[in-house]
Amino acid sequence: MPLKCNTSHCHPEDNECQAGHHSLSVCPHLIRSEGATEAGGPNTVGAELDGRRVSWTGSAMGLTDLEPLSARSRILLVGLVGMENAGKTTFLALLFSFLRRGQTIPGYRFAGSNTLPGWELIAGFLTFRDGSNQVSFPPHTSRNAGRVPGLLHLALKDVSGHLIDVVFTDAPGEWFNEWRNNQKADAAVGAEWIHQHGDGFLLFADCEELAGPNRGTARMEIQMLADRLGTNLGKRPLGLVWAKSDVENVRPALREKIQGYIQAIGPQRYREFAISVKQDEQQHWHKQVLETVSWLIDTIRHEPGEPLPLIPSANTDDLFLLRRSVSS
Ligand SMILES: Nc1nc2c(ncn2[C@@H]2O[C@H](COP(=O)(O)OP(=O)(O)OP(=O)(O)O)[C@@H](O)[C@H]2O)c(=O)[nH]1
Ligand SMILES: [Mg+2]
Known part of the structure; x- marks a missing residue:
């Protein structure tokens, strides 16, 4: 039976511990379900995280x-x-x-x-x-x-x-x-x-x-x-x-x-x-x-069949676009 945890987003079954415990067995939030053993196998209480999946x-x-x-x-x-x-x-x-x-x-x-x-x-x-x-x-x-x-x-x-x-x-x-x-x-x-x-x-x-x-x-x-x-x-x-x-x-x-x-x-x-x-x-x-x-x-x-949008070149007659050069 897979390991469980009552902390949201925590996945002991993936060897991830949100509380950061390297050994799942010391985590107080772990639910020790029937069939989970102390050592050996992927879904074990004693599994060392060893930093594998963080x-x-x-x-x-x-x-x-x-x-x-x-x-x-x-x-x-x-x-x-x-x-x-x-x-x-x-x-x-x-x-x-x-x-x-x-x-x-x-x-x-x-x-x-x-x-x-x-x-x-x-x-x-x-x-x-x-x-x-x-x-x-x-x-x-x-x-x-x-x-x-x-x-x-x-x-x-x-x-x-x-x-x-x-x-x-x-x-x-x-x-x-x-x-x-x-x-x-x-x-x-x-x-x-x-x-x-x-x-x-x-x-x-x-x-x-x-x-x-x-x-x-x-x-x-x-x-x-x-x-x-x-x-x-x-x-x-x-x-x-x-x-x-x-x-x-x-x-x-x-x-x-x-x-x-x-x-x-x-x-x-x-x-x-x-x-x-x-x-x-x-x-x-x-x-x-x-x-x-x-x-x-x-x-x-990029969307299929859609060419990349063209960047329009600045219209040099437009005073708004030329704002910076006008004010500088
Ligand atoms: N001749 C040849 N053999 C290759 C090549 N790439 C991989 N192999 C062989 O194919 C085996 C499997 O390659 P992997 O990349 O581990 O295959 P995988 O799809 O990740 O396999 P799983 O992890 O079992 O799902 C390798 O151990 C090599 O023996 C290649 O370019 N040429
Ligand atoms: Mg592979």
Whole structure:
């Protein structure tokens, strides 16, 4: 049975304690429900918070941590959707590695992050360390990540200097597996939350799975996820990310069927991207990671088909507009 608390907005089940206790067991507000044990497992009274889900540690954020951010700007929430091992966390790790190296998201400058250690935690796996030439992939995202996904934050500035807060979800593929089968399943609450609150989505298609013996199942799973995402999608942009594009495309017809299927669902604002951890001068897989984010932010911020408003040039005959120069 999940842990409960009588303080509003407190979520011990997500390992968040509004009173700031590191060990949930010492919090006087905690309701010790039947079945909650003293140690072990995600929903335990004895669980050490260890700063994992509170924003001031810089770790990936939880739902409550969004509040202070939303006070400064309208947060753009980008939902990363895909089955287990589809490449969602690796995409985020790549994105941060490029930003850390000084590369930019086209049209946007890096202006900070509330979750730097959270980004480092995943990008660190793709980083060469002193004395070692080994890199590895970030670990599988745990299904015990809580009720809401891990949230990674980027503050960006556009060309005119406007600050934009973007938050990316890093959720376990298992959530989406449950969600594609049953939208209302208990284990699909996090996936449903992403769909409800996301301002834009990236659907990950695993090119390795699509080239392997389980390609039929992989195709069906992607299509089912696309169906779910397509429901009430409205103007929200949907990007299809061909992850692990370095794996040879042995079944081009299969990919075309997926493309056709998603286009038939009719997302109003749709684009495809091919990415990989491997560098390729012709395919620009790395560049497309940054372009994916740029396209999403641009699309979320601007109404479809609506050109950016033109800034009228000052009419120099108008004395009102010339007020300052007249009075100076
Ligand atoms: N060949 C190849 N393999 C990749 C690439 N990106 C990821 N992988 C492999 O795919 C695995 C899963 O990647 P993740 O990024 O953890 O996938 P995920 O979607 O976050 O998975 P969950 O956390 O389980 O939902 C990695 O451990 C790698 O083995 C890529 O660009 N090329
Ligand atoms: Mg993951």
